Structure formats: C-alpha cells, structure tokens
Amino acid sequence: MDKDPQGLLDSSLMASGPASRSEDEESLAGQKRSSSQALGAIPKRRSSSRFIKRKKFDDELVESSLAKSSTRAKGATGVEPGRCSGSEPSSSEKKKVSKALNTPVPPSPAPAPGLTKRMKKSKQPLQVTKDLGRWKPADDLLLINAVLQTNDLTSVHLGVKFSCRFTLREVQERWYALLYDPVISxxxxxxxxxxxxxxxxxxxxxxxxxKAEEQLLSKVGSASQPSLETFQDLLHRHPDAFYLSRTAKALQSHWQLMKQYYLLEDQTVQPLPKGDQVLNFSDAEDLIDDSKLKDMRDEVLEHELTVADRRQKREIRQLEQELHKWQVLVDSITGMSSPDFDNQTLAVLRGRMVRYLMRSREITLGRATKDNQIDVDLSLEGPAWKISRKQGVIKLKNNGDFFIANEGRRPIYIDGRPVLCGSKWRLSNNSVVEIASLRFVFLINQDLITLIRAEAAKITPQ
Structure with missing residues (x-):
C-alpha cells in the first residue's frame, strides 16, 4: 500500500497549482489597484495609436524623456516586480515600450573618458590627411619613379618638376614618410x-x-645622324635597361640633349684657358665664321617688306611733287597766324579756315583727287563736292594785274558778279571770290607788285 513519494509530490503540486496561480493574480490586481489609487491625482495622458505622428521640438523631447525616467523609477518599486513573476506584458505596455525606443534620447553633456580617448584616436588619421594636402598623388608617383631610376634624392630634387616648389628637406621627409609611416603610405x-x-x-x-640608360645612349656617335629606327632598335636590344614607358622619340630627344652638352663617348669638353688668356664674349664672336651660319630666309616676310617699302616710297614721291604745288598755310588753332605776305608771296586767297598763298604767276583752283592734283585744293576750306576738279585759274599779267578764268561748270562770283564758264575777270585787292558757297578774300602784296611793275616798265621801251 506504500506510494512513491515522488508521485505524491507531483500530484500535490498539480493540485495546488491553479489555486496558487489565482492567488498571484489576485495579489497583482490588488497592487495595480493600490498604485492606480496612489496615482489618481495625475491625469491620464492621451496618446495616438497612429504610426505617423507629429515631430517633437527640442524642449518637448527633454520633457518627455524626463517624464519617462520618473515613471520608470516609480514603476521599479511598484509595477515592475509584478512583471518579473512571469506574466506577459499587455498590448498597451508593448506600445509604450516601442514608443520609448523610437523617441530620440538627448546626448549627454559630458562623455566618459574612455569615449574621449576613442574619439581622439579616430580623429588622428583625419588630421594626418589634412597635413598631406601639399603633396598631390601625382607628386608622390613622380617621386617614386624618380627615386627608383636614380637612387639619389638630390638628383630628384634638381631634376623633377613637381606641382609646387619643394625643398630638398621636404623631398627627403616625404620619401621617408612613404617608406616608414604606415598611415601616410x-x-x-x-x-x-x-x-x-x-x-x-x-x-x-x-x-x-x-645612369645605365645614359650610358647606352652615349654609345651612339655624335657624327652620325640617328633616326627613330636606330633608337627603336636600341629599345628592342636592351628592354631591361630602359624604363617601361620609354619611346624612340623620347630617346632621340634625350640623345640630342646629351650631344648639346658634350656628354657622348666620342665627345671631349675643351678645358678652360689658364692664366690671363680668358676668352671674353667679343673675342668669341670674332672667331665665329659668318659663312658657316645658316641664313634662314623667309620669302613671305621678304615679299611683305618689299611691298611696304614700295608703298612708302610712292607716298614720299607724291608728297614731294605736291610741295611745290600746294601753297596753303593752315591757321593754327590758337589764331596766332604768321604774316600774310613775305618776299615770295604775290597774293593770298584767304578763307574762313585756311589761307592759300600764291607764289607763282599762275595757279589752278579746284578739288583734288587721287588722279588730279592741283595747286589750290578748295576742299580744305569746307564742303567742295559741287566744285569741279579744275574750277579756275588765277594769272598775273606783266603789268601787275590779276585775272581769274572760270573753267568749271558752275559760275564764280567776284564781288557779287557771276563769271561764267570760259570767261575771265580782273581781281583787285580785297575782292570777294565765291565758289559754290565758299567765300574767299583776295589780297594782293602791293609792295611786291609795285616792284614787278617797275621792272616791267624798265624792260618795255618808252
């Protein structure tokens, strides 16, 4: 009749299980009622169940975070222990938890010392990249290629043209940084x-x-005229000695540079003279044979110079021909003009702008063109498109009288009297000559005319 003690224990636990669970639920309900009664003075906060909600401002974020921290502290004494008993949270509590996770937490003003160390360590590579701004990637590649070719940092500093000017010390420091600094490299x-x-x-x-490349290039004779095929053959015969990017054109240009500076094997550099026999520039210029210098003739330039020289000579000849014909003196802008008459001026035809001097016994009036040159160009006085190219002729007779003959199509007015084409009229002192709305005053040099009349009276028999 003995029963297994383990079986008795299990049956008692199964019998007491529902009763104990109901007691726990009653105790939890009582705790919830007491907490709700204690918090009855606080109004219940309404919250929307929608997924999209209004964004909170900074002050609202701070207030909501403070309120939630206070409710969590209160719930730690009253509500939270009931949750540890194994009961599942309700749907309203799940919503509150998800809401608390979605709301952003304001950053703390003073981070922990471990975080500051981590932040400083993460900022170090950024500071290094900021300091490396002067050295461009192209400069680094130039530096590496040049050092691998020459194995001499001094030669690299003198021979390589970087994006900006670097000192020898800067080149050395950069090369050592590329070799030994893991971050920079x-x-x-x-x-x-x-x-x-x-x-x-x-x-x-x-x-x-x-040096190996220049040694191979120096073996090409200076007297020979190597072509691109010669240097291409040199590249094929020594592929290991030359750099991978070398071309026949690059080798030819470098060979010409070496020949210019007497660096080939069959070339010798002349030593400088010793003592006082130092050759100066003028002595060296005297030693140059001009016949050996190549005279590069530019036929196009010579033709242009010849045409310009011919044009200038023609203009000079034309001016020389006009000097003895044109007898015009233009008044200066200030109004200070020279005297009207001199020992060679017979008469003056004075206009508003210019004065025409008559120094020969016969002068022609009209409008000058390229093909027609006359003594007195009336276009200098004003608009003369209505004047004929040869409008008239003024002559001095042996007895000292002046006459004007009209040879143009328009009439010439002398003191208001018209002189038609083919007619002539005697000019006296202060006569007004009008030709196509251009007015002039004819002035006679009385002293010179008196001498001319006296000479004419002596010559003519009485």
Missing amino acids: KLACQAMRQLHPEAIAAIQSKALFS
Whole structure:
C-alpha cells in the first residue's frame, strides 16, 4: 500500500497549482489597484495609436524623456516586480515600450573618458590627411619613379618638376614618410590608385634617365645622324635597361640633349684657358665664321617688306611733287597766324579756315583727287563736292594785274558778279571770290607788285 513519494509530490503540486496561480493574480490586481489609487491625482495622458505622428521640438523631447525616467523609477518599486513573476506584458505596455525606443534620447553633456580617448584616436588619421594636402598623388608617383631610376634624392630634387616648389628637406621627409609611416603610405597608395591612366602615362613619360640608360645612349656617335629606327632598335636590344614607358622619340630627344652638352663617348669638353688668356664674349664672336651660319630666309616676310617699302616710297614721291604745288598755310588753332605776305608771296586767297598763298604767276583752283592734283585744293576750306576738279585759274599779267578764268561748270562770283564758264575777270585787292558757297578774300602784296611793275616798265621801251 506504500506510494512513491515522488508521485505524491507531483500530484500535490498539480493540485495546488491553479489555486496558487489565482492567488498571484489576485495579489497583482490588488497592487495595480493600490498604485492606480496612489496615482489618481495625475491625469491620464492621451496618446495616438497612429504610426505617423507629429515631430517633437527640442524642449518637448527633454520633457518627455524626463517624464519617462520618473515613471520608470516609480514603476521599479511598484509595477515592475509584478512583471518579473512571469506574466506577459499587455498590448498597451508593448506600445509604450516601442514608443520609448523610437523617441530620440538627448546626448549627454559630458562623455566618459574612455569615449574621449576613442574619439581622439579616430580623429588622428583625419588630421594626418589634412597635413598631406601639399603633396598631390601625382607628386608622390613622380617621386617614386624618380627615386627608383636614380637612387639619389638630390638628383630628384634638381631634376623633377613637381606641382609646387619643394625643398630638398621636404623631398627627403616625404620619401621617408612613404617608406616608414604606415598611415601616410596607405593614404598615398590609395590616392595613386585613383589616378587616371592617362595621367599615370604622362607622369611615367617624365621619369628621369638612369645612369645605365645614359650610358647606352652615349654609345651612339655624335657624327652620325640617328633616326627613330636606330633608337627603336636600341629599345628592342636592351628592354631591361630602359624604363617601361620609354619611346624612340623620347630617346632621340634625350640623345640630342646629351650631344648639346658634350656628354657622348666620342665627345671631349675643351678645358678652360689658364692664366690671363680668358676668352671674353667679343673675342668669341670674332672667331665665329659668318659663312658657316645658316641664313634662314623667309620669302613671305621678304615679299611683305618689299611691298611696304614700295608703298612708302610712292607716298614720299607724291608728297614731294605736291610741295611745290600746294601753297596753303593752315591757321593754327590758337589764331596766332604768321604774316600774310613775305618776299615770295604775290597774293593770298584767304578763307574762313585756311589761307592759300600764291607764289607763282599762275595757279589752278579746284578739288583734288587721287588722279588730279592741283595747286589750290578748295576742299580744305569746307564742303567742295559741287566744285569741279579744275574750277579756275588765277594769272598775273606783266603789268601787275590779276585775272581769274572760270573753267568749271558752275559760275564764280567776284564781288557779287557771276563769271561764267570760259570767261575771265580782273581781281583787285580785297575782292570777294565765291565758289559754290565758299567765300574767299583776295589780297594782293602791293609792295611786291609795285616792284614787278617797275621792272616791267624798265624792260618795255618808252
């Protein structure tokens, strides 16, 4: 009749299980009622069940975070222990938890010392990249190629043209940083990998020549005239000695440069003279044979110079021909004009702008053109498009009288009297001559005319 003690224990637990669970639920309900009675003075906050809600401002975020922290502290004494008993949270509590996770938490003003150390360590590479701004990726690639070619930082500093001017110390420090500083070398390699292939090819074409390359180029004779095929054959015969980006054109240009500076094997540099026999520039210029200098003639330039010289000579000849014909003196702008008469002026035809001097016994009036040259150009006085190219002629007779003959189509007015084409009229002192609305005053040099009349009276028999 004995029963297993383990079986008795299990049956008692199964019998008491529902009763104990109901007691726990009653105790939880009582705790909830007491907490709700204690918090009855606080109004219940309404919250929307929608997923999209209005954004909160900064002050609202701070207030909501403070309120939630206070409710959490209160719930730690009253509500939270009931949750640890194994009961599942309700749907309203799940909503509150998800809402608390979605709301952003304001940053704390003073971070922990461990975080500050971590932040300083993360900022160090950024500071390094900021300091490396002067050295471009192209400069790093130029530096690496040049050092691999020459193995001499001094030669690199003198022979390589970087994007900006670097001192020898800066070049040395950069090379040592690329070798031994892991951060700088990593950043430089990443930047060089991002270069365009054309930029890389251009940088490689500027690589310095090594001693082995110059030694092979110096074997080409200076007296010979090597072509591109010669240097192409040199590249094929020595592929290991030359840099991978070398071309026949680059080798030819470098060979010409070496020949210019007497660096080939069959060339010798003349030593400087010793003592006082130092050759100066003028002595060296005297030693140059002008016949050996090549005279590069430019036929187009010579033709242009010849045409310009011919044009200038024609203009000079035309001016020389007009000097003895034109007898015009233009009044200066200030109004200070020279005297009207001199020992050679017979008469003056004075206008508003210019004065025409008559120094020969016969002068022609009209409008000058390229094909027609006359003594007195009336277009200098004003608009003369209505005047004929040869309008009239003024003559001095042996007895000292002046006459004007009209040879143009328009009439000439002398003191208001018209002189038609083919007619002539005697001019006296202060006569007004009007030709196509241009007015002039004819003035006679009385002293010179008196002498001319006296000479004429002596010559004519009484």
